[in-house]
Amino acid sequence: MDQKGSIEKLNNTPSKKVNILMVDDHPENLLALAAVLTSPNYNLISAHSGKEALKCMLQYDFAVILLDVQMPGLNGFDTAKLIKAREKTKNIPIIFITAISQEMEHVHQGYSVGAIDYIFKPFQPETLKKKIEQFVKIHQNHQETIIKTDLGHLLELNKVNKRLDRTTLNLRRTEALSKAISETITDTIITFDNQGSILSVNPAIINMFGYQPKELLEQHVLKLFPKWEDEVLADTSLSFLSRMRQSVGKIIEVVAGRKDKSCFYADLLIASTIIEDEQIFVCTIRDVTVRKQIEEVKKQRFHNLEHIVEERTLELIKANEKLQKEIEERKRMADHLFRSQERFRKIFESSPCLMAILSQQDLTFIEVNDSWTKYIGYNCEELIDQKINSKSFMDEATETYIDLNKKSSNKKIRYETKNGKVRLGLLSTEFIDIHSEPCMLVVLTDITDRVNLENEMYRLDRLNLIGEMAAGIAHEIRNPMTTVQGFLQLTRNKTDKLSTDIIDLMLEELERANSIITEFLNLAKNKISVKKKQNLNTIIEALSPLIHAEALRSNKQLTLDLGECPDISLDEKEIRQLILNIALNGLDAMISNGNLTVKTYQDKETVVLQIKDEGEGINPEVLSKLGTPFFTTKETGTGLGLAICYSVAKRHDADIEIETSEQGTTFSVRFQLIPSLTTV
Numbered sequence: 001m002d003q004k005g006s007i008e009k010l011n012n013t014p015s016k017k018v019n020i021l022m023v024d025d026h027p028e029n030l031l032a033l034a035a036v037l038t039s040p041n042y043n044l045i046s047a048h049s050g051k052e053a054l055k056c057m058l059q060y061d062f063a064v065i066l067l068d069v070q071m072p073g074l075n076g077f078d079t080a081k082l083i084k085a086r087e088k089t090k091n092i093p094i095i096f097i098t099a100i101s102q103e104m105e106h107v108h109q110g111y112s113v114g115a116i117d118y119i120f121k122p123f124q125p126e127t128l129k130k131k132i133e134q135f136v137k138i139h140q141n142h143q144e145t146i147i148k149t150d151l152g153h154l155l156e157l158n159k160v161n162k163r164l165d166r167t168t169l170n171l172r173r174t175e176a177l178s179k180a181i182s183e184t185i186t187d188t189i190i191t192f193d194n195q196g197s198i199l200s201v202n203p204a205i206i207n208m209f210g211y212q213p214k215e216l217l218e219q220h221v222l223k224l225f226p227k228w229e230d231e232v233l234a235d236t237s238l239s240f241l242s243r244m245r246q247s248v249g250k251i252i253e254v255v256a257g258r259k260d261k262s263c264f265y266a267d268l269l270i271a272s273t274i275i276e277d278e279q280i281f282v283c284t285i286r287d288v289t290v291r292k293q294i295e296e297v298k299k300q301r302f303h304n305l306e307h308i309v310e311e312r313t314l315e316l317i318k319a320n321e322k323l324q325k326e327i328e329e330r331k332r333m334a335d336h337l338f339r340s341q342e343r344f345r346k347i348f349e350s351s352p353c354l355m356a357i358l359s360q361q362d363l364t365f366i367e368v369n370d371s372w373t374k375y376i377g378y379n380c381e382e383l384i385d386q387k388i389n390s391k392s393f394m395d396e397a398t399e400t401y402i403d404l405n406k407k408s409s410n411k412k413i414r415y416e417t418k419n420g421k422v423r424l425g426l427l428s429t430e431f432i433d434i435h436s437e438p439c440m441l442v443v444l445t446d447i448t449d450r451v452n453l454e455n456e457m458y459r460l461d462r463l464n465l466i467g468e469m470a471a472g473i474a475h476e477i478r479n480p481m482t483t484v485q486g487f488l489q490l491t492r493n494k495t496d497k498l499s500t501d502i503i504d505l506m507l508e509e510l511e512r513a514n515s516i517i518t519e520f521l522n523l524a525k526n527k528i529s530v531k532k533k534q535n536l537n538t539i540i541e542a543l544s545p546l547i548h549a550e551a552l553r554s555n556k557q558l559t560l561d562l563g564e565c566p567d568i569s570l571d572e573k574e575i576r577q578l579i580l581n582i583a584l585n586g587l588d589a590m591i592s593n594g595n596l597t598v599k600t601y602q603d604k605e606t607v608v609l610q611i612k613d614e615g616e617g618i619n620p621e622v623l624s625k626l627g628t629p630f631f632t633t634k635e636t637g638t639g640l641g642l643a644i645c646y647s648v649a650k651r652h653d654a655d656i657e658i659e660t661s662e663q664g665t666t667f668s669v670r671f672q673l674i675p676s677l678t679t680v
Contacts, residue, residue: 017043018136019060023053023079024068024097033066033097036125037132050074054082057089063139064132069098080113093135095119188285192221193278208287210259221283226257244281248272256285264289354444356388360431363388363404366439375446377418392416393427404429404440415444422620423448455624459646531569531652536600536607536671537562539575547583547596555592563601568671574648581641582611582667589615589665605673612666623660 020042022033030046037044045060047053051074053067065083069076076096084090093116107118117131188208191199198221201213209224216223247270256266269284348355354372356365365383373379393402396412410426417423426445433439544560551558579598586596590613599610618626626642649656649669657668 017041018063018139019043019045020132020136021045021047021053021056021060021062021065023047023050023066023071023076025049025071026068029068029097036129042136050076050079050082053079057083057086062089062092064135065092065094066132067094067096069096077109077113080115084113093138095131095135097121097123190216190221190224190283190285192281192283194281196220196222199280208258208285209256224256224285225254226263227255244270244283245272248281253288256287265292354425354442354446356383356442356444357432357434358388358404358440358442360405360438360440363390363440366434371446372444375417375423376415396424402427404442407431410445412447413444424451530573531571533567534570534572535567536565536570536575536609539570539572540579540598540600540609543576543579544598547580547587547598550584551587551596554587556587556590557593557595559595559597561597561599563599565600565602565607566673568607568673570652570671571648574651578645578648578669579609579611581645585641586611586613586615586665586667589613591615603670606670607673609669609671610666612664614664617662618658618660618665623658626658 018041020037022030022037022044023046024030024033025048027048030048034044034046043060045056045062047056050071053065054074056062067076067080071079074082076098080094080096083092083094095117096115097119098121111118116135119128185202186204186207188204189202190205191201193199198216198219201211201216203213205211205213205216247268249271250269252268252270254266254268255263257263265288267286267288269286271282271284273280273282348367348369351369352371354375355369356372357367358364359366364385364387368380368383373383388404390404391401392415393404394400394414395402396414402408402411402413407429409428411428413425413427414422415425424447426447428443428445430441430443431438432441540560540562544558548558583596583598587594590596594614596614597610597612599608599612601608601610646656652671654669654671657670659666659668
């Protein structure tokens with residue numbers, strides 16, 4: 001195979017025109033599509049029916065299909081099903097184009113049969129052209145990927161051939177090295193088959209056994225081991241071979257016999273391999289005579305030491321028996337005490353509840369667990385031997401400070417952390433004695449997250465209820481409103497029936513009613529956001545003159561602090577509404593000369609929009625109800641502004657955080673750089 005020529009052929013493959021299929025039973029529609037899509041890079045093919053389109057599918061490969069829905073005979077939906085049922089054409093993107101089937105159920109049907117997009121006539125030519133360009137680009141990229149894959153296979157084959165050449169060279173080197181090792185090693189190496197017949201021996205056999213290598217070839221291996229020679233004469237050599245197989249990979253000690261009939265101790269290491277479907281044994285023999293002699297000397301010395309140790313051991317045993325009983329009794333008591341302390345320590349340290357031990361005398365901290373330091377914010381060094389601040393714990397029901405000198409059980413309280421945040425919890429106290437010192441055990445179960453979750457669930461339930469109501473009534477209200485509005489516009493110039501002032505007033509009211517319905521629909525949970533990659537700062541800069549004008553009207557200031565932020569997927573219209581709602585609320589919350597700050601920055605994997613006012617802050621009772629539809633503190637408000645903000649944030653997979661104090665309130669909206677796959 002000429003690999004270099006194949007690679008050059010793949011690299012030099014000429015680009016071809018891309019086939020695009022246009023299906024419509026009206027020739028004028030096909031002519032209009034051809035006028036929009038005419039390009040030197042496209043090969044436009046027209047079909048006047050579903051059957052003709054299917055015939056074209058057998059002749060050409062298409063990058064995209066423009067398919068009319070309403071056609072006589074085989075309509076667009078049936079044609080799309082047949083195209084998607086064919087393995088070769090199931091991945092071709094289909095765009096439905098229709099002038100009458102604009103109902104949502106028809107759109108859903110189009111997507112269910114495999115459509116990529118659903119376009120209503122009359123369409124924007126430039127928009128259609130851009131969409132087609134993107135699908136063509138995807139098709140071309142796919143073709144390029146196939147070519148690159150074939151190129152990669154050829155390159156990989158070339159690498160494999162090079163590795164094979166290197167492996168062959170390494171094998172030759174290994175054979176030469178193996179031969180050199182075999183000739184220079186002092187151990188005897190013998191190979192024999194599964195019948196025990198010697199196949200080869202190395203030169204070390206001469207010094208160790210006194211045999212020449214050629215004297216042992218084709219001889220039985222037991223000739224070197226006189227201990228098993230009788231087994232061969234008795235035709236029971238299978239027991240020896242069975243022992244060899246069982247000892248593969250192990251070192252066994254044997255008695256070996258030299259040519260002059262003398263014997264010596266040897267270590268035998270046996271390995272096994274398969275060569276041409278035949279089992280071959282490789283046996284390494286090492287003379288261990290010197291080692292055996294040294295072991296005998298050591299054994300004798302060890303025997304003498306053993307006798308001395310036995311005598312001294314008897315003396316120590318008697319002395320230790322009495323001591324052992326005392327040690328066991330002390331150990332039993334110590335183990336019991338340690339287990340008791342360890343149980344308490346593990347329960348105390350690993351408890352998810354906030355636990356602290358106080359002195360009853362002055363209510364100072366003796367010990368706190370990790371949960372206490374985690375939630376309260378102070379570390380152990382800041383708390384131990386310090387008096388507890390009773391004013392940090394307030395009864396939720398009576399709004400009074402907790403008296404820690406009295407026992408309590410699951411009392412709902414508010415407590416303050418080191419950084420000034422207020423959290424909710426259930427407080428229980430118990431009097432205990434530790435080392436005869438009167439103490440108090442304080443157990444606090446934090447329920448802040450649970451309460452917040454319950455409040456959020458309540459708000460979401462209200463939001464879902466309003467969304468479903470808005471989606472349900474919008475269709476019924478808009479149809480008669482549209483009819484009335486159209487009739488009034490037609491009769492506006494007929495002064496003998498209705499005056500122009502009355503008609504203008506009615507049109508104004510209809511527009512107002514329509515805007516209210518639009519706000520309702522913004523709460524609908526099935527509202528689809530039209531998102532695209534864009535910069536949040538660009539939207540804010542375009543909106544800032546409007547906010548600035550509103551601020552000047554009430555003698556207030558606007559400050560922009562826009563940091564560098566990456567582009568994220570946003571619906572510009574919805575984000576503008578969110579910013580306006582929060583900014584206008586911030587302006588309403590401030591007195592004259594107040595300053596509203598709009599800030600953006602990147603925080604790890606999020607882009608943060610922060611709107612801060614200098615008002616009096618939000619009351620805790622009001623704060624818990626923010627975002628609930630119809631809840632408002634304004635005389636003329638509808639209570640939908642923040643509810644819409646929460647709905648917009650949810651559709652953008654964003655979180656709204658609120659920080660409030662007497663110095664003002666900060667709304668922080670965190671947008672994820674990588675949107676969640678579960679975003680609706």
